[in-house]
Amino acid sequence: KQEVTQIPAALSVPEGENLVLNCSFTDSAIYNLQWFRQDPGKGLTSLLLIQSSQREQTSGRLNASLDKSSGRSTLYIAASQPGDSATYLCAVNFGNEKLTFGTGTRLTIIP
Amino acid sequence: DAGVIQSPRHEVTEMGQEVTLRCKPISGHDYLFWYRQTMMRGLELLIYFNNNVPIDDSGMPEDRFSAKMPNASFSTLKIQPSEPRDSAVYFCASSLGRGGEQYFGPGTRLTVT
Numbered sequence: 001k002q003e004v005t006q007i008p009a010a011l012s013v014p015e016g017e018n019l020v021l022n023c024s025f026t027d028s029a030i031y032n033l034q035w036f037r038q039d040p041g042k043g044l045t046s047l048l049l050i051q052s053s054q055r056e057q058t059s060g061r062l063n064a065s066l067d068k069s070s071g072r073s074t075l076y077i078a079a080s081q082p083g084d085s086a087t088y089l090c091a092v093n094f095g096n097e098k099l100t101f102g103t104g105t106r107l108t109i110i111p
Numbered sequence: 112d113a114g115v116i117q118s119p120r121h122e123v124t125e126m127g128q129e130v131t132l133r134c135k136p137i138s139g140h141d142y143l144f145w146y147r148q149t150m151m152r153g154l155e156l157l158i159y160f161n162n163n164v165p166i167d168d169s170g171m172p173e174d175r176f177s178a179k180m181p182n183a184s185f186s187t188l189k190i191q192p193s194e195p196r197d198s199a200v201y202f203c204a205s206s207l208g209r210g211g212e213q214y215f216g217p218g219t220r221l222t223v224t
Contacts, residue, residue, distance in 0.1 A: 091154075
């Protein structure tokens with residue numbers, strides 16, 4: 001069964017610190033992987049899409065890496081800000097257009 | 112572009128009633144997805160369309176659920192009859208091309224009493 005796991009479920013860090021969020025998946029034959037953020041009571045905002053042929057993607061203070069062989073992706077957030085507080089979701093397209101989501105990491109940035 | 116548009120944003124209904132959720136994808140996108148989010152099960156794909164044709168409905172929980180896409184700019188998800196366990200947030204998303212980045216709407220929060 002194709003599964004996506006995100007650990008930890010929650011993370012708190014002081015403002016200004018760099019941090020890494022983790023995502024692991026059970027099947028290395030992925031098509032692509034997408035990172036989202038979700039604010040409470042809101043929809044999902046796409047942050048980065050990384051194709052299976054790519055090792056990393058960057059957007060502003062965000063950097064996503066992909067290691068298919070180990071079944072892992074990380075989302076690096078530099079110089080964290082209180083506005084970064086949200087739930088971050090990792091979603092994998094295993095080649096059938098369907099996104100399989102992890103359960104998310106709830107991030108709190110402490111001012 | 113206004114992004115993916117969903118209506119209504121909130122729906123409260125009584126058990127047994129019919130519920131219709133609506134979605135307008137981003138113009139030009141050829142894939143449309145319906146997801147459901149609950150605390151217990153997280154985000155789950157219900158059904159997706161490509162060029163208005165349903166491709167995979169294996170996530171639709173049961174026959175009470177149906178989805179249509181009569182044209183490229185409109186889709187509906189219908190629940191008839193509704194049950195309390197259908198209470199959830201329903202999201203619509205759209206994308207362009209195979210493996211394209213998916214863009215989500217704001218969701219419809221459904222409460223069935």
